[in-house]
Amino acid sequence: MEKQRAIEEDSPKTFIERYRRHVFSTCFESVPGEDPLDYWKNYLFVTTLLFIIPLCSIALIPGVYLSYLTSLTGLLIADILAVVGLLLIAHVRGIPLAVRKWVFIGIIYAIGLILIYYLGNYGPGLLYLLAVSVFMILVFPENAAWTGFYLNLAACLLFGGVIYLRIPLDGRFSSPIDLQTWIAISSNLIFLNAVFVVLIPKLFKGLQESLREQYLLRRKLEEQQEALKRSLSEVKSKNTDLEHFTYVASHDLQEPLRMVTGFMSLLEKRYSDQLDAKGKTYIRHAVDGATRMRQLILDLLKYSRIHPGTDPIEEVDVQRLFDEVIHTLSPEIRRLDATITHGPLPTIISHHSFLFLVLQNLVSNALKYAKRGIPPEIHLSCEEQEETWLFWIRDNGIGIEQEYFERIFVIFQRLHQKDAYDGTGMGLAIVKKIVESMEGKIWLQSRAGQGTTFYFTVPKHASNPKSQALLRT
Structure with missing residues (x-):
C-alpha cells in the first residue's frame, strides 16, 4: 500500500x-x-x-x-x-x-x-x-x-x-x-x-x-439558500414540537376523555330511574362529544405520523391488500349490503401500510356517503403508466359539487353536518398527505347525485435497484 x-x-x-x-x-x-x-x-x-x-x-x-x-x-x-x-x-x-x-x-x-x-x-x-x-x-x-x-x-x-x-x-x-x-x-x-x-x-x-x-x-x-436552511431548521423545530404535541394528545388528553365517558355512562346506569328524558339526552350528548373528541385526537395523531421514512418500501400485492381492506370494513359492508369489486390488480413496489390506509379511507368514504336506500357499488381499477401506477375508485354515492373538490382534502373540513354523516373530516386529508408523501398525485371526478371517482398515482420507484429486482420477479 x-x-x-x-x-x-x-x-x-x-x-x-x-x-x-x-x-x-x-x-x-x-x-x-x-x-x-x-x-x-x-x-x-x-x-x-x-x-x-x-x-x-x-x-x-x-x-x-x-x-x-x-x-x-x-x-x-x-x-x-x-x-x-x-x-x-x-x-x-x-x-x-x-x-x-x-x-x-x-x-x-x-x-x-x-x-x-x-x-x-x-x-x-x-x-x-x-x-x-x-x-x-x-x-x-x-x-x-x-x-x-x-x-x-x-x-x-x-x-x-x-x-x-x-x-x-x-x-x-x-x-x-x-x-x-x-x-x-x-x-x-x-x-x-x-x-x-x-x-x-x-x-x-x-x-x-x-x-x-x-x-x-x-x-x-x-442568500436564498441560507434563508431556506433557516426555514428548514424552523420547520424541523416545529415538527419536533408537533410530534411532542401529538404524543401528549395521544396519551394525556385521551385519559380525561375516557374518564368523562366512563363517569357519564356510570351516571346514566346508576341514576337512570331518577333522570328524565332531557337528562338522559344530555348524558348521551356528553358521551358522544367525548367519543368524537377521542376519535379526532386519534385521527390527528395518525395524520401527524405520516412521513415517508415511517413505512418501508416493499413488495405489495394490491389484490391481497384490498382483500384486507374489505375484511376490515366487512361489518359496514354487510350493513349497507354494498357490492365491492375490482379489476386486475398488480404487485407493486411501494409502502404497504400507507396504501392500506389510502384504500381503507377511500372505500370507507364511499360507504359513508352512499345514497339513502340504495346499496353502494364500489369498484377499484388500476392502469400501468410509464412511471406510475394509476388507481381509481368509483362509487354510486351522493357525489360532490365541483366547487368543493379542493376543500374536501383540507384537514377538519366537512361538507355535511355531523348528525347527517358522522366522521371527523380527517379521512381524505390523510389520504392526500399519504399520496403526496409517496410522490404521487390525487384528484377526483364527480357530480352531485351521480357518484364520485377518486384517482391517485403511485410511483414505480424504478430507480431503486431493489425495486427493479422485485419487479422482475
Missing part, C-alpha cells in the same frame, strides 16, 4: 496538481466582495505564473545557445536573471499580488529591450513589447491600460533617437537599422498597441457587466 501511494505521488498528474496548488496558494489573493472582473484578472495572472516557468524554456534554451556561440555574455546574464526573477515571484510567499504583477511586467519588458539592443533585430524585441502591453490590459485595472502604450512609445522614441543621433552602441543596434525602417516598424507597434488599448477594455466592459450580473445572482442564490 505504501509503495503504491509513493508511485501515485510521483506520477506526473499528481506532481502537476501539487505544483498548481503550490503556486495558487502562494500567489493568489481572493478578497471577499471584490469585483468579479478583478478576480478573473488576478486568476489569469497567477495562471500565467503557473505556466511561464515550464514554457520559458522554449525561448531560454535557444537564447542561451545563441549567447554562447556569439559570446553575448550580457544576454546570457539577462536570461538567467529573468528566470530567477520569475521563480521568485511565483514561489516566494508574502509578496503582494500587485508587486508580483509589476515585477513580472518589468522582467518581460526588460527582456524585450535587451533583445532589441543585443540582436540588432527589431522583430523579437518589438513582439515582446507588444505582448507586454496587451498583458497589462488583461491583468491590470482599466485605468492602467494606457501605461503599456506610453512605455512602448517611450521605448520606440528612445531607440529612434539613438538611430537618428548615431549614438554608438557597440555596433549591435545602430548599424543594421536605418531611421526610416525603424519609424515604419515602430509606428505599427504603436498603432496595434493603441487598437488593443481601445478595443480590449470595450470587450471587458461587456464581460464585466455579465460577470457582475452572475455575481449578484450567485450572491442572491446563496
Whole structure:
C-alpha cells in the first residue's frame, strides 16, 4: 500500500496538481466582495505564473545557445536573471499580488529591450513589447491600460533617437537599422498597441457587466439558500414540537376523555330511574362529544405520523391488500349490503401500510356517503403508466359539487353536518398527505347525485435497484 501511494505521488498528474496548488496558494489573493472582473484578472495572472516557468524554456534554451556561440555574455546574464526573477515571484510567499504583477511586467519588458539592443533585430524585441502591453490590459485595472502604450512609445522614441543621433552602441543596434525602417516598424507597434488599448477594455466592459450580473445572482442564490436552511431548521423545530404535541394528545388528553365517558355512562346506569328524558339526552350528548373528541385526537395523531421514512418500501400485492381492506370494513359492508369489486390488480413496489390506509379511507368514504336506500357499488381499477401506477375508485354515492373538490382534502373540513354523516373530516386529508408523501398525485371526478371517482398515482420507484429486482420477479 505504501509503495503504491509513493508511485501515485510521483506520477506526473499528481506532481502537476501539487505544483498548481503550490503556486495558487502562494500567489493568489481572493478578497471577499471584490469585483468579479478583478478576480478573473488576478486568476489569469497567477495562471500565467503557473505556466511561464515550464514554457520559458522554449525561448531560454535557444537564447542561451545563441549567447554562447556569439559570446553575448550580457544576454546570457539577462536570461538567467529573468528566470530567477520569475521563480521568485511565483514561489516566494508574502509578496503582494500587485508587486508580483509589476515585477513580472518589468522582467518581460526588460527582456524585450535587451533583445532589441543585443540582436540588432527589431522583430523579437518589438513582439515582446507588444505582448507586454496587451498583458497589462488583461491583468491590470482599466485605468492602467494606457501605461503599456506610453512605455512602448517611450521605448520606440528612445531607440529612434539613438538611430537618428548615431549614438554608438557597440555596433549591435545602430548599424543594421536605418531611421526610416525603424519609424515604419515602430509606428505599427504603436498603432496595434493603441487598437488593443481601445478595443480590449470595450470587450471587458461587456464581460464585466455579465460577470457582475452572475455575481449578484450567485450572491442572491446563496442568500436564498441560507434563508431556506433557516426555514428548514424552523420547520424541523416545529415538527419536533408537533410530534411532542401529538404524543401528549395521544396519551394525556385521551385519559380525561375516557374518564368523562366512563363517569357519564356510570351516571346514566346508576341514576337512570331518577333522570328524565332531557337528562338522559344530555348524558348521551356528553358521551358522544367525548367519543368524537377521542376519535379526532386519534385521527390527528395518525395524520401527524405520516412521513415517508415511517413505512418501508416493499413488495405489495394490491389484490391481497384490498382483500384486507374489505375484511376490515366487512361489518359496514354487510350493513349497507354494498357490492365491492375490482379489476386486475398488480404487485407493486411501494409502502404497504400507507396504501392500506389510502384504500381503507377511500372505500370507507364511499360507504359513508352512499345514497339513502340504495346499496353502494364500489369498484377499484388500476392502469400501468410509464412511471406510475394509476388507481381509481368509483362509487354510486351522493357525489360532490365541483366547487368543493379542493376543500374536501383540507384537514377538519366537512361538507355535511355531523348528525347527517358522522366522521371527523380527517379521512381524505390523510389520504392526500399519504399520496403526496409517496410522490404521487390525487384528484377526483364527480357530480352531485351521480357518484364520485377518486384517482391517485403511485410511483414505480424504478430507480431503486431493489425495486427493479422485485419487479422482475
